[in-house]
Amino acid sequence: MSIEYRVSSFEEYRGGRREASKLKTQNSKLVRKKDIGSVLHQWSKDYTIFVPCNEGDTAFTVHGSRLTVYGLWDGSDINLDWYRNTVTPPKANFLPPLEEMFRFQKGKEGHSMELPFEPGVWSLESGVPLPQLIFGIRPCDARALSLLDLIFTDAYQDPYYLPRREGAVLVGLVCLNPYDSCFCTSLGIGPGESDDVDLLLTDIGDEFLIEEISDKGKRLMELTAGLKDATEDDTARANEAKEKAYGRVTRKINTEGIKDRLLSAFEDEHYWEKVAAKCIACGICTFLCPTCYCFDISDEMVKKQGARFRCWDSCAFALYTKMPMENPREEKWQRVRQKVCHKFEFYPMTFDVIACTGCGRCIRLCPVNWDITQTLRLLD
Amino acid sequence: MNSDHKMQQKLRHEAKALLEQDKVDLIIGFEAGSLKFTTTPLITKSKDDLDRLVINPFIVNNLALFLPDFKGRIAVASKGCDSRSIVSLIQDNKVSRDDLVIIGIPCPGMIELRKVEKLTGKDRDELDDIIREGDKVVITVDGKGSEFPIAEVLSDNCLACEFPTPQDYDILLGEPTATSQESRVKSRESRVKGQGSRVQSHGEGGGLQSEASPDSRLQTLKAMSPQQRWEFWRKEFSRCIRCYACRNICPSCFCKRCFVEESEPRWLMPMPRWQENLMFQAIRNIHLAGRCTDCGGCERSCPVNIPLRCLTKEMYDLVDELFHFKAGMDKDAPPLMTHYEQEEAEDLIR
Numbered sequence: 001m002s003i004e005y006r007v008s009s010f011e012e013y014r015g016g017r018r019e020a021s022k023l024k025t026q027n028s029k030l031v032r033k034k035d036i037g038s039v040l041h042q043w044s045k046d047y048t049i050f051v052p053c054n055e056g057d058t059a060f061t062v063h064g065s066r067l068t069v070y071g072l073w074d075g076s077d078i079n080l081d082w083y084r085n086t087v088t089p090p091k092a093n094f095l096p097p098l099e100e101m102f103r104f105q106k107g108k109e110g111h112s113m114e115l116p117f118e119p120g121v122w123s124l125e126s127g128v129p130l131p132q133l134i135f136g137i138r139p140c141d142a143r144a145l146s147l148l149d150l151i152f153t154d155a156y157q158d159p160y161y162l163p164r165r166e167g168a169v170l171v172g173l174v175c176l177n178p179y180d181s182c183f184c185t186s187l188g189i190g191p192g193e194s195d196d197v198d199l200l201l202t203d204i205g206d207e208f209l210i211e212e213i214s215d216k217g218k219r220l221m222e223l224t225a226g227l228k229d230a231t232e233d234d235t236a237r238a239n240e241a242k243e244k245a246y247g248r249v250t251r252k253i254n255t256e257g258i259k260d261r262l263l264s265a266f267e268d269e270h271y272w273e274k275v276a277a278k279c280i281a282c283g284i285c286t287f288l289c290p291t292c293y294c295f296d297i298s299d300e301m302v303k304k305q306g307a308r309f310r311c312w313d314s315c316a317f318a319l320y321t322k323m324p325m326e327n328p329r330e331e332k333w334q335r336v337r338q339k340v341c342h343k344f345e346f347y348p349m350t351f352d353v354i355a356c357t358g359c360g361r362c363i364r365l366c367p368v369n370w371d372i373t374q375t376l377r378l379l380d
Numbered sequence: 381m382n383s384d385h386k387m388q389q390k391l392r393h394e395a396k397a398l399l400e401q402d403k404v405d406l407i408i409g410f411e412a413g414s415l416k417f418t419t420t421p422l423i424t425k426s427k428d429d430l431d432r433l434v435i436n437p438f439i440v441n442n443l444a445l446f447l448p449d450f451k452g453r454i455a456v457a458s459k460g461c462d463s464r465s466i467v468s469l470i471q472d473n474k475v476s477r478d479d480l481v482i483i484g485i486p487c488p489g490m491i492e493l494r495k496v497e498k499l500t501g502k503d504r505d506e507l508d509d510i511i512r513e514g515d516k517v518v519i520t521v522d523g524k525g526s527e528f529p530i531a532e533v534l535s536d537n538c539l540a541c542e543f544p545t546p547q548d549y550d551i552l553l554g555e556p557t558a559t560s561q562e563s564r565v566k567s568r569e570s571r572v573k574g575q576g577s578r579v580q581s582h583g584e585g586g587g588l589q590s591e592a593s594p595d596s597r598l599q600t601l602k603a604m605s606p607q608q609r610w611e612f613w614r615k616e617f618s619r620c621i622r623c624y625a626c627r628n629i630c631p632s633c634f635c636k637r638c639f640v641e642e643s644e645p646r647w648l649m650p651m652p653r654w655q656e657n658l659m660f661q662a663i664r665n666i667h668l669a670g671r672c673t674d675c676g677g678c679e680r681s682c683p684v685n686i687p688l689r690c691l692t693k694e695m696y697d698l699v700d701e702l703f704h705f706k707a708g709m710d711k712d713a714p715p716l717m718t719h720y721e722q723e724e725a726e727d728l729i730r
Contacts, residue, residue, distance in 0.1 A: 055619065055684075066503075067619075067685045084503065087683055088621075097621055098651050180415055180505035278421040280445070283623035284683050296650055311651045312621070319641045367629050367681035368441055369413035369420035 010353035013150060014195070027221070028230035029210045035226060036208070037077035040135065042224055047133035047169060049073040050093060052083045070134060080136055084177055085359065089290035090134055090141050091148060094164045098311045101160070101297070106304040120163030131167025138175050140184045140357040142196035144290030145170070150351050151293055169216055172197030176245045181360030183251040183373055189357060191249065192242030202238035209238040253373050254380050255354060261379045262345040269333070275375045276333035278368050283314035285362035285370070286339065291355045315339050340375060387485060387553040388435040391457060394483060394551050398455045399427045404481055405452035410439040416505055417493060421446065433457070435553070437491040437512050440535075442675040444631035447475045455481040460557075461537070461675035463546030464708025465631040468671050471715050474634050484549030486557040489530070489538035491517065492680075496533050536689060537676035540595060547709055598690055613658055619684040620657035622650065626678035626688055627664060632671035639663060665691050670699050670716025673707050
């Protein structure tokens, strides 16, 4: 069976979408930071709103560092001055860590399948309805969702991911204080990239400048009361802030010809063994990567009732490609190679785009500081 | 010149000599990480790499973890807890003492970055500098330095550490870390009484007493009703994403195939639901009885801040209380859970 690729490249795919949705002339508005709550109130009539919030920082735990995740907005005023980026990427809002696919039962006539819920409902437990609005998504994570779209619309149309994605509104927030682990500017984007969001906010002091990026964003703005028009001066201040933020991303990788360099290094066992030596083969860098999408499917049956689930899986795990006869990636170095090559070689071969947005989570959260930028630098 | 720097010089020198004299094939130590205030394991056969070896208050990983991965003779830099993990691996026949050269680091305790972040309200990469000076630490933010007692930023497991100096070594890089027998006894007594122990910091100044209790969280948990505790862990384990970093960073989790990966029979589903997440951690913890050396790696590596040490430390204390056993102290002793002695209390089985 040959697989027919619907999409030949990221540019083509995105170009088509952008033409359909991108605005010819862009409008900008202003909202005072203290009025964000009232704006969210207006939006909450049509959307389930997710905002960056802190979890796991109770007086009980010694761990004081922020554990930032996208959580359901509780209706209160929000202040995002502290916010940098989340630990869990927003892919979790579209490809949840755990998802029920369908249920089945065993009767006299064999198994029968049923779907007692709408696919693409946000989560099993909360059952939050569509559509969702993600407030404060960073440009790197928004780009990551565009990259995930490729895989979930390519060989098949994923009936769980796509309804969530199609209904969702992404309200981006320019990243003025990138981490030292960030390297987005090497991947063709930057802290102020607007291509993948519907609205883009820039912090210009007491106010946010809101840029309308897509049709969806424009419609949302038309329904929003209490905004001022932005002046040229406001726009200039926002542009200056973006440029400054761009300069604060100091970590770099060389992406030129990276696909070919990885191709020629593929058989270099010595290189891969060396770079993989300290990797502990846990799932942090893949689970928390905004562009990793692998999942595992399990059936669970109690008496005669059962359900099929899918949950995140990771190529770092030894079990990942284990089959009855063999495991083509028995060794840790083969699995590390898979992770690197998938992002920087195979994705470019299939879609002509690198499946990394430089968000830096894999470096920042790695328990042994395994750094993909160092691994790639060895190939320069 | 501080003692870390002296030890670092000596480590580089000793490691070079070991390779040059063909006494080992591989060196495992730490080098500077790619991010501020981090280190990363350095695993090398080349003596050209050895000038990158470092010793500083951020060498947190337990390097015993890597020993079963490599064949041949290995020299490994080892803190107190690492050395106990190595001994524990020897007890379990995972590595052979004859293949190892243990380069002991008398450990003054590791700085917990999450505590520094809490103290300053800044993220790690927003800090200019963290400098340890004996029993003080100077943290510089935006060019302004503030001084704190070192005990405020040391890892909980380091504050509770009974054996900061390696228990078994071939080379010791400095003077054994000062911890008086008295303070150890005191900490034991207070634990038995169910109160927070008085902590001794292991700084160069030595003998610093702090009011901070490394096990206060454990005491809070113990004071809860079973229902409250259940609710607490339900909430904590709802966050778990089952990345298995806690297991993979742990030298005592040496199974080639973890029970959670078995499918016939299937002990646990792979789905990250809180019940299964909690069950996974509970079973892992039981497997660690008599093996866990309280290095703190599991909690430190957890990306979603689950206070895992509250479970492992309780097991550590129980093993001590019920069997008078401390992991990784005697390489010739049989592993705790494979061995039975007649005088063992029968009231264990109730």
